[in-house]
Amino acid sequence: MRRFLERHWYAYAMVLPVVVVIAVLVLYPLAQGVFFTFTNINEANIANPVLDRPATYEGVGFKNYLNVLSGDASYGAFWGTLVRTLIWTFGCVFFHYTIGLGLALLLNRQVKGRTFYRVLLILPWAVPAFISAFAWKYMFNAQYGIINQFLRALGLPDPVWLGQSNWALLAVIVVNVWLGVPFQMVALLGGLQSIPGDLYEAAEVDGATPWQRFVHVTLPGLRSVSSTVILLGIIWTFNMFPVIYLIAGPNPNTRILVTYAFERFFSGASRDYAIASTYGVLILSVLLVFATVYRRALRSQGEVW
Amino acid sequence: MRPQLEGTAATMRRTTLVTAMATGVALVLTACGGGGSSSSGSDSGEVTFWDTSGPNESPVFKKIAEACATKDGYKVKTETVAFDQALNNYKTAAQGGQGPDVFRSEVAWVPQLAKNGLVADLSDTDLAKDTSDFLEVPLGSTKYEGKSWGVPQVTDSLALLYNKKKLADAGVTPPKTWDELKAASAKLGGEKSFFLNNDAYYALPFIYGAGGDLVDAQAKKIVVNSAENVKALQTAKGLLDAKAASTALDPTNSYANMQAAFSSGDAAMVVNGPWAVADYLKGAAFTDASNLGIAPVPGDSAGKGSAPVGGHDYVIRQGTKAKQSSIKFIQCMSSADSQAQVAKELGLLPTRKSAYSNADVKANAVVSAFEPVAKSAHARPWIPEGGQLFDPLKIAYADVLAGKKEAKAALDEVAKAYKDTVVPEYSVG
Numbered sequence: 109m110r111r112f113l114e115r116h117w118y119a120y121a122m123v124l125p126v127v128v129v130i131a132v133l134v135l136y137p138l139a140q141g142v143f144f145t146f147t148n149i150n151e152a153n154i155a156n157p158v159l160d161r162p163a164t165y166e167g168v169g170f171k172n173y174l175n176v177l178s179g180d181a182s183y184g185a186f187w188g189t190l191v192r193t194l195i196w197t198f199g200c201v202f203f204h205y206t207i208g209l210g211l212a213l214l215l216n217r218q219v220k221g222r223t224f225y226r227v228l229l230i231l232p233w234a235v236p237a238f239i240s241a242f243a244w245k246y247m248f249n250a251q252y253g254i255i256n257q258f259l260r261a262l263g264l265p266d267p268v269w270l271g272q273s274n275w276a277l278l279a280v281i282v283v284n285v286w287l288g289v290p291f292q293m294v295a296l297l298g299g300l301q302s303i304p305g306d307l308y309e310a311a312e313v314d315g316a317t318p319w320q321r322f323v324h325v326t327l328p329g330l331r332s333v334s335s336t337v338i339l340l341g342i343i344w345t346f347n348m349f350p351v352i353y354l355i356a357g358p359n360p361n362t363r364i365l366v367t368y369a370f371e372r373f374f375s376g377a378s379r380d381y382a383i384a385s386t387y388g389v390l391i392l393s394v395l396l397v398f399a400t401v402y403r404r405a406l407r408s409q410g411e412v413w
Numbered sequence: 414m415r416p417q418l419e420g421t422a423a424t425m426r427r428t429t430l431v432t433a434m435a436t437g438v439a440l441v442l443t444a445c446g447g448g449g450s451s452s453s454g455s456d457s458g459e460v461t462f463w464d465t466s467g468p469n470e471s472p473v474f475k476k477i478a479e480a481c482a483t484k485d486g487y488k489v490k491t492e493t494v495a496f497d498q499a500l501n502n503y504k505t506a507a508q509g510g511q512g513p514d515v516f517r518s519e520v521a522w523v524p525q526l527a528k529n530g531l532v533a534d535l536s537d538t539d540l541a542k543d544t545s546d547f548l549e550v551p552l553g554s555t556k557y558e559g560k561s562w563g564v565p566q567v568t569d570s571l572a573l574l575y576n577k578k579k580l581a582d583a584g585v586t587p588p589k590t591w592d593e594l595k596a597a598s599a600k601l602g603g604e605k606s607f608f609l610n611n612d613a614y615y616a617l618p619f620i621y622g623a624g625g626d627l628v629d630a631q632a633k634k635i636v637v638n639s640a641e642n643v644k645a646l647q648t649a650k651g652l653l654d655a656k657a658a659s660t661a662l663d664p665t666n667s668y669a670n671m672q673a674a675f676s677s678g679d680a681a682m683v684v685n686g687p688w689a690v691a692d693y694l695k696g697a698a699f700t701d702a703s704n705l706g707i708a709p710v711p712g713d714s715a716g717k718g719s720a721p722v723g724g725h726d727y728v729i730r731q732g733t734k735a736k737q738s739s740i741k742f743i744q745c746m747s748s749a750d751s752q753a754q755v756a757k758e759l760g761l762l763p764t765r766k767s768a769y770s771n772a773d774v775k776a777n778a779v780v781s782a783f784e785p786v787a788k789s790a791h792a793r794p795w796i797p798e799g800g801q802l803f804d805p806l807k808i809a810y811a812d813v814l815a816g817k818k819e820a821k822a823a824l825d826e827v828a829k830a831y832k833d834t835v836v837p838e839y840s841v842g
Contacts, residue, residue, distance in 0.1 A: 151508070151529055152528060158510030158732055161530055183833070248663070249666045250662060269663060270663035271811075273817065358807075374501060
């Protein structure tokens with residue numbers, strides 16, 4: 109052991125700063141967050157060193173978890189919210205990927221003004237998300253918004269987009285799809301360009317139709333890129349907060365796990381850190397389980413990842 | 414390899430942004446906290462004032478603040494903070510020992526800030542002496558557990574604002590009851606004539622008018638799901654069903670749509686407070702300011718209309734480095750003269766009785782119209798949880814107006830939310 113340390117002390121010394129930084133920035137807050145879930149901490153009983161006020165919160169065991177997991181509406185109707193989060197996540201990522209792939213395929217050939225299209229399509233990504241969110245909020249205004257004016261002009265029904273119904277969820281999904289497509293498009297375009305052209309030539313010589321070339325050359329060639337961007341997309345979308353919060357506010361019809369955690373932590377008047385942390389831990393657990401399953405699935409398909 | 418590069422680029426961009434923001438915040442914090450030592454005796458002589466009034470009102474407060482500073486010999490920095498973010502920002506800053514020295518707090522926030530130890534106890538200062546000139550209900554909002562935590566800045570209430578010309582053309586007088594409003598709407602062109610804001614605060618005239626309340630703080634009871642309140646929400650929903658009123662069923666747009674509908678002349682009547690008047694007067698329908706009529710909110714029966722008391726108080730942050738200057742600042746800002754100036758220029762209601770006898774204040778049409786409304790306004794429970802009562806109610810009220818839930822079921826859920834998360838020590842019923 110001692111000789112081991114003596115031989116490798118340099119390596120440990122080099123790694124130490126990273127370990128310390130990660131411990132301070134990641135592990136300590138994480139441990140603290142987990143600790144809070146077993147207390148009744150809120151803004152009234154938190155310690156305040158500046159104001160000389162000691163902490164007065166107490167341990168409550170698993171009460172927070174029981175309250176949240178009971179699915180009680182006062183604690184965010186956890187199971188309903190989880191289902192909505194899954195609809196939101198997979199709905200968004202599905203359209204991100206399919207639309208992104210479609211656009212990437214279109215841009216991966218020699219068309220006139222290709223650079224111009226690329227710039228145009230990347231635009232939603234370049235605009236700060238909160239500006240897009242406010243713009244969409246105005247467009248979805250049931251009375252004065254351009255979308256409903258358009259629908260009315262066509263004689264179609266004009267739903268209350270951001271009201272107390274599932275239209276609101278659809279509306280925020282539309283916005284998030286619009287925001288998220290460029291990233292998928294750029295990533296997949298990169299993947300497409302790394303597929304060697306001679307594979308297509310060989311397939312063509314063998315008499316493969318365009319569809320067969322797409323299924324048997326393009327998709328397998330994209331697999332490593334796709335699996336990464338889909339995983340990233342799912343994690344980002346699962347925790348996508350600004351779009352929902354800025355467009356729909358604390359509307360229970362668009363509530364996902366992370367917006368509810370924010371509501372409890374920050375918004376309005378009640379700052380219940382314990383419940384918010386409980387949600388944080390549950391979100392982390394869901395994502396961990398998901399990432400593990402996803403990795404297993406990929407490994408069984410022979411991906412080294 | 415491409416996508417990973419993209420990912421890294423995105424992360425880097427974000428990291429740079431975060432660093433930039435952190436640096437920015439650090440700079441701001443240093444700037445705010447600069448000067449003076451922390452001991453109570455010393456005073457930095459620099460007062461930072463967070464003004465939460467809107468763009469119409471803020472310039473006037475700023476002007477008065479600067480005049481006060483010049484007169485009394487300290488520096489003042491007025492920072493405008495958006496009202497809907499203000500409480501959150503203040504709590505976060507004050508918890509970390511930062512933030513303004515003086516804060517314009519909504520009346521319902523004061524007990525909560527006091528309970529959390531984020532505002533200074535003013536009981537032993539000059540600000541708590543000689544408060545007999547202040548109106549009683551607004552003064553009540555500055556008290557918590559027998560101590561004094563603030564000084565009333567302005568008071569307000571909700572009233573029925575109407576387009577005089579439209580009502581005269583249709584041959585109707587301002588309605589005194591919700592039934593009269595229904596009848597008047599029919600003559601005024603149906604559902605467009607009255608715009609109902611579907612925010613929780615705007616449900617209070619219906620609730621108070623029907624004799625209901627949210628909680629009974631004295632008896633420690635949750636009464637939000639009482640029969641009176643069910644009837645109140647049914648009255649509101651009834652106006653929509655009878656095509657006597659319209660609302661924006663998307664709650665995030667409701668207030669803005671109400672402002673647009675009334676100031677453009679689309680809607681003939683709305684329920685709103687004095688703070689909205691400056692906004693309306695910019696609109697096409699009120700180029701002639703005298704076209705704006707103000708009447709008490711309708712009730713279930715004539716004369717039973719009742720609206721919540723609102724308004725704002727000045728509070729001093731616990732841990733301020735300029736307490737003495739802040740006290741002088743608040744004294745000057747809330748003096749009868751300053752209040753008269755605010756009333757004259759903005760039409761906001763003074764909290765001092767003596768200010769109402771000022772000739773300029775008497776001449777202000779908005780103030781004189783709102784004065785009886787505000788003086789008879791329904792007090793709200795001055796409990797720390799007072800501000801938290803609206804979040805659950807807001808969702809329930811929007812659900813009821815959208816026809817998604819029955820009033821009783823929606824209010825039962827609110828009662829449960831109050832019991833579970835807001836006032837657990839209260840009993841329901």
